Amino acid sequence: MSQTASSPDAIKLSLEENLIYLHQTLKGCDDFVFRPFRTAADIPGMLVYSALSTDQKYLSQTVLPALYRLEMRPERGFFPEAIRDRLPFLPEKAFTYWPEALISLTGGSTLILLDGVAETFPAATAQVEHRSIERSETEPVIRGPQDAFTEALDPNLAIIRGRMKNPSLKIHLIKLGEKSHTKVALAYLEGEIQPALLAEIRKRLSAIKLPSVQESGFLTEFLARNTYTPFPLVQSTERPDKVVAAMLEGRGAVLVDGSPFALLLPTTFWHFFQSPDDYFQSFFVGTIIRWIRYLAYILAAALPALYLAFTVFQPDMLPLRFLFSLSAARENVPVPTVVEIVIMLIALDIFREAALRLPRSIGPAIGIVGALVLGEAAVSAGIISPIMVIVLALTAISTFAIPTEDLRSTVRIFSYALVLLSSVLGLYGFLLGASAILLHACSLDSLGVPYFAPVATLHWREWQDVFLRAPWPVIGSKQQRIKAQRQNKR
C-alpha cells in the first residue's frame, strides 16, 4: 500500500478529526465504546474498544490509570516512542493508518488515541470466550492422548508447542480472508520438511483469495489444487498428536483460527488409514487392524456392486448352496436387484445424515428406527430380501470402520458409481469402474507427492508403514518418503 500522510486513511494529528473518521467508520456498530480521558499533562485522549471482546477489568485497572499518570507533552517525532516507554503494556508497533488499526480493533484490541499524535496505540485487551480443550469427538482412540484442538488458534498452537519443545518447530502466522482477516498458522519442523515443499505451501496459502475463512475446510481446495476429485488430497485432524507426528514426517500443518481442524499436507491415500492407536499398541495388532481397515474400505466401496454383479450377471461364480439361499430369499421381492440396492443405499445415506443432524440425545433413536424397525418391516413385507439387508448392513459397518471422515464420505460416491456400472455390465463393468477409480487415484498428487506413493511408486522399503505397522525401533530409523527428495514435480 502506498499511503501518505495526506491519504484519507492516515491517522491525523487532531483527535477531533480522528474521532470523526472513527464515528463514520463504526457507524451502526453499537458494541464499540468511546471512553474519553485526559492525561496528567492535560492532553485529551480517547480509548476505543469493543465492549464484547475486551477485557474491561484490565482496561480500567491497568490501562486507564497508566494513561492518567502520563505526564508528557507531545513533541513532534519523539512523543510516540516516549509513550511506549512509559506504558509497558503497549506493543512494539503503533498504527499510522486506519485500516490496519481497525482490524486490530475488531480483533479485540483497545485503540489509544491522543490529541496531537498521528498514531494510535493498540493495547492487547482481547478476551474472547472459547471452548476448553475436550476429548476428540471425530477421531476417538481407546489408548493414547485424548485431547483435541478447540476453535481458538492460540491454545491450539500452545498444545503443539508443548508436544514439540524444540526451536526448529516454526510457526508462521498470516492473515487470510479479505473481509474476515482470519489468523492462519503454518507450522512445520525445520530440517524435516523439504524447502521446496514449504515454499509451495506458502505460495499456495498466499495465493488464496477468499472473503472469509471460517473453517480450515475452506482452504483445502486451494491447497490441493486438484479440485475435481472425490479423493481427499489434504488430511484434516483435530488431534494434536497427529499433527506432531505429521510434522516429524516432514509434512506441514495449517491451523485456522476458529476451526478445531488442522490441515496436514502433503497427504497420500495411505495416511487416511493410519490411526494413532496403531502406534500405541503391539505392532502385530496395529498391522492386523490396518489390514482390516483396507478391507473395510474395499467392502464399503465394492460390496453392493459385487453382490449385484454376481447375482444378476455371473451367478455361475457363486457356490450352488449360496445361490439356493439367494434365490429363495429373492423369490418374493418385486423389484429388480439394482433398484433394491439403490433404494437401500439412498435410505442408508438418509439415515446417516438424519442421525448426524439430530440432537445428540435423540440421534441413536434414528438408528433403532432405521435399522431395526424399517429393515425388519421391509423384509417381512417382502419388499427387500433379507440378504440385501445383510449386504447393506455390512457395507454400512465397513464404512464406519474407515478411520477418517474425509475418506468415509468419498467411498459412498464410489459405491454408487460401481453399482450403476455393475447393473449394466456386470462384473466386467465393476472391474472397469474399479480400474477407472484406481487409475484416477494414481494420477493424483498432493503438492507434488504422488497420491498412491509409496505403493504405486514401488518404494517398497517404505511399505512398512503402509501394509505393516513396523515396530518402533525399525520405523524410527526409516527413510520417510516425504522427507526424501522423491517427489516427481510436474
Added chain:
Amino acid sequence: MRFLRGHRALPVILLCVLLLIPGCWSGHELTDQLIVLGIGLDKVGDKVRLTVQGIRPEASISTASSPTGSGGSDQPPFSLLSADGDSVQEALQKITRRVPRFIYGGHNQVFFIGESLAREGIMPYLDLFARSQWSQESAWVVIARDGTGQQLLTTTNLVAKYPSMGLAQTVRAHQVHIPTLFQFLLHYHDNSSCQILVSAAAAKNKTAPSGYQMEQLRLQPNAIFQGDKLVGYLNSSDCEAYAWLEYGFQGTSFSFPVSTVNGAPALGVSLTGAPAQFRVFSTPELGVRVEVDCNFSVTEDIPSPLNSPAAIRELESKLDQVLSQRFSLLFAHLQEDKTDVFNLAEKVHAYHLALWEKDKDRWPELYAKLPVEITVNSHFRHSGVMTKYPGFKE
C-alpha cells in the same frame, strides 16, 4: 488413426468403446431364472427326451420358514420339465417356451444318461452342452443303469433333497470319483478311446427296516465305454479293482482270508496308496507291468499275533497275493472284451513309437494278448495301539 493422436477425446472414446463392445448386457434377475441342477437325456423311439430338473425357490422358502423344517410338503422341492425333440436343442427350446423363466444351466451338476441312449452313442447329445455358454464341463456324466435318466432325477430321500446335490455331497464326503463332461471328452480322444464311466441305479435300501428304506443312488464305476458308446458293465469285484488301480486306495477297507482253511475268519485291513503305475516294456516282447504300492493297517481281528517281523512279512505277502489275484482277474476280463480302459495305448505310443506306428491298427488284438505282470507291494504300517488283538489270550 493419425487424426486421433493426441486428441483429448481419445480416452473418452476408448472408454465408450470398452463399455459397448463386450456385450455383457445379459443380466437376469435370480427371480427370472430357473436354476438347473440336473439334466436327464433319454432315447424315446427315435427322439431324444430332455428332462431338466430346476429348483423351486418357493419350496426352499417354505421349508426354511416352517417350524418343523422337515419339508413335509407333498410336492418335491424341484420341478421337472421334459420335452422330446429330434435334437437336444429342439427339446430345450420346447422347454424354454413352456416356462416363464430363463433356463440357467451354469450350475448344472450332472447329466444322467439313459442306458438306451448310452448304447447308441452319447457324443452327439452332449455336444450342445460342451459348447454352451455356461461352462458345463465340470458337470458329471452318469449312466443310468437299466433305466432312464429321468428316473434318476426323481430319486429323493430325506438326506438329499435334490439327487444331484446328494451326488455332490457323496462325492465330497467319500471321495468318489465321477468323471465330468470335461474328463469324458478328454478320454474320448485317447488312443484307446476306451474309458469307464460311473453308472447309477436308484434302489431302495433293502437292509433298512421298512419305512426307513430310502431311495438311494448306487454309484459304481463300471460302465465300459468304447468311443462314445456303452458296451458293457464290469462286475462288482472288477469294478472295485478298477477303482483301486485308477484312483488308488483311500482308506479302503478290504478283508481277506488269512488261512486256507474254509470258514476261517477273514482279516479286515484298511488300505491306503497311490494309483497304480503302468509301465510298458518291449523286451523281450511288448508287455505291461502294473505296480501297486500300498500301505495297510489292520482294523479287525488278528488271529495270530503280529509280534515278529516274520509274522508281518507273512501277512504282507498274503495280502500281495490276494490283491494281485483280484487285479489279474480284472485284466483277464478287460483283455477278453478288448477294452483298454487304462489307456495303455497311449503309453505304447509315447514310449515305443516304432511299435505303435507298426501295430496301431490292430491294437485291440494286440491288447487282448498283452502279457500283464502285476506286482503288488503292500506294507504293514499302522499297528494301532495294540500288537495283539483283544481276543487273543496271553
